Amino acid sequence: MESEICAIATACTIVVLRKMGKSVHYYLSVWYYAVIGLIECVIIVFILSEWKLPSCGQDRWILMLIAVLGITGQTFLIKALQIEKAGPVALTRTVDVVLAFFFQFIFFNRAPTWWSLGGALCVVLSTSGVALRKWYNSSRRS
Template identity: 45%
Template sequence: MVPGSEDRVGQGAEVRGWGCSCSFPGLGLVCALVSTVFFSLSSLFVKLVSDLHPLEITFFRCAAQLVCALPPIIYKKLPLVPKDTPSRLFLLGRGMFGAVALCMQFYAFHHIPLGDATTVIFSSPIFIAFFAWLILKESYGWFNFVVTLTTLTGVVLISKPSFIFGSVAAVPNPSEHLLGTLSAFGGAVFSALALVMIRKLGKTVHFFVHITYLSVFGMILTLGLLIALGEFKMLPCGSDRYYLIALGLCGVGGQTFLTKAFQLEKAAPVAIVRTMDIVFAFTWQFLFLGELPALLSVGGAVFVMSSAIAIAVKKWLMERQKQ
């Protein structure tokens, strides 16, 4: 859910704004890969926090993002409220949809394997295409329909419903696994809605303003739910607080590098690199959590990754034809 310009600075162009000037043709893709590492580690830290409710983890993540976003907003004197009413509504929608998506994703990370949750969340491109057709009046043809079916097939393989696979794909807690998968799926839907809001706003709203709205809405939503559920508690001592700090830093780092990637490279190649998040998730799941991915989950990941790459390649080919 990261805003960013899709304009390309140019291969080999001089890059400024990071305290140095350099010329490096693949810098945009390197930034995309670094952002993927940050985001996948962020998901891992969510999984490692054991004594807090997923909503409380979301609250602290949003608080950390807000702390990082406010200083540059104050320094640059960025306007927090757009002048026109449509932009205000889209910005509010971006904040609300993004907050709901974050809550659902963190719930999924806590209740199903890391690789499964990440893969289902990466089904968001099919919903982006659908909502772009519905809201932005962009085209939605047979290609998008086939990709949607392919992605949904991958999600079914990961969710492993017993009425389809029976005892072949038995999981320790079927109801929890299904609920976690549905939560990840909902996170993908709301993430797509947030991204469509960002696309509608274009370059009229600064990146840090987007982060501020997401953080504020996320904190209000999670705090309200935590109080209603009676789940809010003081941050415990021990490793969890360090995981939360790392989670916040990785979230900000991932958003920063991904935004820079979109500024330096076209969206399609960045989207292809971003699918490496799934590979990293399965890797962290094995290395740090000691969980071997199920064969059905790997098959589902292949379907979802193939769909995401197909959408990115198609967009890249269309951009080349326009040149």
Template identity: 35%
Template sequence: MLPAKDRPQKTNWCGILLAFMSGACFTLSSAAVKALRTIDPMELLVIRSLLQVLAMLPLVIWGRGQGQLLGPPGYRLLLQLQGFVGGMTLVLLFFSFRRLPLGDATTIIFSSPVLVMVLSFIFLREPCGFFRTFIVFLLVTGVVLIAKPPFIFKSGPDVYDVIGYTCAIFATIFTALNIVVMRKCKDVHFSVVVLQLSIWSLLMSAGTLLTLGHRHDIGVLIHRTWYEWLLAVAVSVLGLTGQVLVAKALNLEGAGKVSVTRSLDIVLAFILQVFAFGDYPDWESILGALMVLVCVVGIGLEEHVYYIAGILP
């Protein structure tokens, strides 16, 4: 029988549920960004980041954040690193989804669980045996079948956006780093974690607007239509909710399981695309969606698989 010390810890299903809900919020937020083509993505990120700062600041000052704007001693440097990595992740995500075909960007970015498994094994000492390796392989295969990227299926244009693909690759790396660093901050109240990320993303998105030479009349932004403002607020609220939920999920469950569960985002996006945009799937997309579902269920039942394997002759 497998020694008790070598078995994975039991799955915290509350953490898995929060991770799933976080994925749903991020998926809906991404759909709103996709629908809102009349506003620069960095403007949307500025609005979202500002709303997050305004929402988290009272919780940090007067709530359970205990008035520690920079976080508790011993975590402050780590929180700044988390804020920088998280802010950079958001900037890269917004750029990659705007510049690349949705399939390409989704395939690259949602391969981040591979990096999360490796990084969580190195820095968090989480187990990463044959079972997890197989789950990650199955997950990536499912994502590829759903997205059908042109650079694999040879169905896209011959010329690709180098900047867009570079942003997507780095977004994948920063997404994995962000989840691992947030897991290291699991003992810090979520309001402090989200506040630091929000401040960094606000600075980065505003700086990107200025650096790239975007010039926007404030009057133009104020006089947007009610539909544009509704979608902009939806992007902000859903993004904030997703960020809080993933921070809470990482307080309860390991980075590897949270990352794989959040990969269910692609299945939700696939369902949303069918019912909201009328884009019906082929058999490859259906098979890929089923593979992702199997991965999510499998990683949740990991300890039972190890237990059964340990008692078999």
């Protein structure tokens, strides 16, 4: 159930960001992304009563790296949606699946299961099929 809600929320986010287009500066969207994320984190930590920083110095650096990469990724997503249509941007985001397997194997030394590989293959093949069909249809019109 959570994955369906996440997919719907992601689709709504992409549509809203695309609709705003260039009328809103992309840093404003990134600012709201960061502020809303901070508010959500504070609420969740308050509900769970887990107010503590990681004890290890390396974990703190990793948390800061996650924040920087999250903001950078959001900035690139918003700029891409301002330049390109929502469909190709959403299709390109499926690279996340491949990167997740790669980082899982490299950093956590965990090999993916056959089920997860099958699911990732379905996602990659279906998005590749959509992209190839669009390319074929546009080249036929030209």
